[in-house]
Amino acid sequence: MSIQTNSVEIGKANKRKYFLEKVSSRVFLICALLSVISLLLIIGFVFYKGSHPFLVEGYSFIDFIFGTDWVPSEDKFGIFPMIVASIFATIGALIIGVPVGLFTAIFLAEIASKRLAKIISPAIQLLAGIPSVLYGVFGLAIIVPFLQNTFGLAKGQSLLAVILVLAIMMLPTIVTVAETAIRAVPNTYREGSLALGVSQIGTIFKVVVPAAKSGIMTAIVLGLGRAIGETMAVILVAGNSLIVPTSLTDSVRPLTTNIALEMGYAAGTHQEMLFATGIVLFSFILILNFVLAKISAKGGN
Amino acid sequence: MNILTKVKMGLLMFSLLALLSSCSSNGDSSTQASGNNGSTIAISGSTSVGPLAEKLAAKYSEQDNANIEINQIGSSAGITNAINGVSEIGMSSRDLKEEEQASGLQEVVIAYDGIVVVTHPTNQVKNLTLEQVKQIFTGEVTNWKELGGDDMEIVVVSREDGSGSRDAFQEIVDYSSGELVKSSIIASGNGNIKTTVANNKHAVGFISFEYIDETISTIDINGVKATAENVLEQNYKLSRPFLFVYKEGKLTDAGQNFIDFILSEDGQRIAAEAGAIPVK
Numbered sequence: 061m062s063i064q065t066n067s068v069e070i071g072k073a074n075k076r077k078y079f080l081e082k083v084s085s086r087v088f089l090i091c092a093l094l095s096v097i098s099l100l101l102i103i104g105f106v107f108y109k110g111s112h113p114f115l116v117e118g119y120s121f122i123d124f125i126f127g128t129d130w131v132p133s134e135d136k137f138g139i140f141p142m143i144v145a146s147i148f149a150t151i152g153a154l155i156i157g158v159p160v161g162l163f164t165a166i167f168l169a170e171i172a173s174k175r176l177a178k179i180i181s182p183a184i185q186l187l188a189g190i191p192s193v194l195y196g197v198f199g200l201a202i203i204v205p206f207l208q209n210t211f212g213l214a215k216g217q218s219l220l221a222v223i224l225v226l227a228i229m230m231l232p233t234i235v236t237v238a239e240t241a242i243r244a245v246p247n248t249y250r251e252g253s254l255a256l257g258v259s260q261i262g263t264i265f266k267v268v269v270p271a272a273k274s275g276i277m278t279a280i281v282l283g284l285g286r287a288i289g290e291t292m293a294v295i296l297v298a299g300n301s302l303i304v305p306t307s308l309t310d311s312v313r314p315l316t317t318n319i320a321l322e323m324g325y326a327a328g329t330h331q332e333m334l335f336a337t338g339i340v341l342f343s344f345i346l347i348l349n350f351v352l353a354k355i356s357a358k359g360g361n
Numbered sequence: 362m363n364i365l366t367k368v369k370m371g372l373l374m375f376s377l378l379a380l381l382s383s384c385s386s387n388g389d390s391s392t393q394a395s396g397n398n399g400s401t402i403a404i405s406g407s408t409s410v411g412p413l414a415e416k417l418a419a420k421y422s423e424q425d426n427a428n429i430e431i432n433q434i435g436s437s438a439g440i441t442n443a444i445n446g447v448s449e450i451g452m453s454s455r456d457l458k459e460e461e462q463a464s465g466l467q468e469v470v471i472a473y474d475g476i477v478v479v480t481h482p483t484n485q486v487k488n489l490t491l492e493q494v495k496q497i498f499t500g501e502v503t504n505w506k507e508l509g510g511d512d513m514e515i516v517v518v519s520r521e522d523g524s525g526s527r528d529a530f531q532e533i534v535d536y537s538s539g540e541l542v543k544s545s546i547i548a549s550g551n552g553n554i555k556t557t558v559a560n561n562k563h564a565v566g567f568i569s570f571e572y573i574d575e576t577i578s579t580i581d582i583n584g585v586k587a588t589a590e591n592v593l594e595q596n597y598k599l600s601r602p603f604l605f606v607y608k609e610g611k612l613t614d615a616g617q618n619f620i621d622f623i624l625s626e627d628g629q630r631i632a633a634e635a636g637a638i639p640v641k
Binding site: 129130131132133134136200204205208214215216217295299300301302303310311313321322324325326327330 | 408434435513514515516521522523524525528537538539543544545546547548549556557560561563564
């Protein structure tokens with residue numbers, strides 16, 4: 061009898077335990093689903109709104125991508141200047157940001173003394189935490205007048221200003237990710253190289269960097285993603301002109317700023333076309349993520 | 362046992378909260394409904410007049426128990442709403458077109474708004490004709506030298522497409538968005554234009570009267586200074602009326618009272634504080 065009640069009680073306790081297990085696993089599941097649902101909702105909403113003019117109102121997607129005139133009040137929607145501006149700005153930022161970022165990472169991981177690295181590393185981390193609008197204000201107050209005075213331009217708001225601001229903004233991403241990758245290279249590689257009589261710099265460029273290649277590529281792609289999606293800093297220094305840039309001193313309007321600039325007053329087709337601009341931007345990011353996945357898969361091998 | 366009761370309690374609290382919030386929202390809507398007393402004034406229209414109307418409505422509802430609903434949907438849509446009777450009053454930041462007047466609309470000017478062309482304080486050019494302003498913004502004239510200033514390039518600064526001020530400016534100066542010089546800097550907001558112009562000696566832009574200060578230099582139009590008096594005397598061309606329009610005979614007492622309040626001394630003072638030019 062007592063054994064029976066005992067087992068009944070144990071059964072009860074177990075039931076309670078299982079119930080709790082179930083409840084908590086559900087809670088975790090819901091949390092996990094929340095981000096997936098947000099993603100699906102955002103994609104769904106942007107694509108639903110953005111595809112409407114092309115599917116229902118009969119606008120041509122080709123004209124949208126390759127059209128050079130963006131005059132919403134006259135029903136002209138062409139985002140070619142903005143696509144070019146976004147690509148140029150990102151490539152330019154990479155040309156400046158990647159070498160500087162990579163060298164900084166190498167310096168921190170390989171060359172700098174521990175004490176010096178302890179000072180520089182947090183400074184770079186902090187750079188990543190600065191709100192992007194402050195980069196824009198800095199760009200507007202310092203970089204724009206500097207360019208205007210140095211090159212004797214009529215206006216400093218230019219592709220070059222955007223590139224400089226973006227290059228600074230992508231530094232923390234590149235440095236931290238690349239530094240981790242370089243530090244992960246086994247010490248035996250370095251020792252082997254040094255033992256063969258190769259100098260330190262030779263070791264870094266011939267042995268360490270190639271070994272950390274996939275990590276460094278990841279760093280570059282992540283920096284790229286940061287540059288192409290940046291809005292608030294760019295809107296202040298770009299000038300937002302609707303021209304296909306032919307020189308570094310032309311003022312430009314990248315895809316992101318087009319959306320941020322006009323969404324406030326947009327209605328109807330104009331608004332939907334801004335969502336369509338978002339689709340194009342989204343495609344860029346998607347391609348980047350795809351490349352990133354490829355790189356990490358390769359690194360895994 | 363303990364944890365289970367905690368979970369149960371949690372669930373209970375959650376449902377209670379949900380219930381409460383639904384109750385309170387119910388309560389909200391019911392109080393609104395009772396406050397109406399059938400005297401809701403529905404107003405819709407211009408995004409330029411909207412902020413002013415909101416301020417006036419807020420002050421007005423302090424002394425009168427009226428419920429004023431304001432929708433900022435643009436001048437044309439607001440006028441259409443007034444014609445169709447969807448809204449009792451429409452707000453417009455432009456003059457009525459002939460066909461709109463023909464459909465029996467009454468208009469009341471509640472205030473004026475002035476737009477001023479601004480340049481860097483060092484710029485020698487202080488006076489332009491409307492035609493010259495048009496030539497600048499359409500890119501026909503690209504050097505200040507041609508307008509009697511120093512030999513330097515003109516940098517045009519404009520608001521973004523869709524902005525009410527840009528629409529009004531383009532309508533008065535008479536050029537379209539497609540004609541705007543392509544290399545112009547586009548800045549969002551009056552303050553942004555002012556900062557851009559104040560920091561660039563090549564630049565020219567346009568802002569509302571309320572944003573004028575010593576960091577920028579204002580341009581006279583056809584020799585007339587940009588002042589509130591000149592707008593009221595209709596000498597200064599770059600101005601527009603803020604209109605309330607309503608269908609003849611369709612204005613309720615509540616609506617009439619609100620308009621009377623706006624045209625009263627108090628109402629006009631609020632308009633002046635909001636940066637508009639009072640009618641009196």
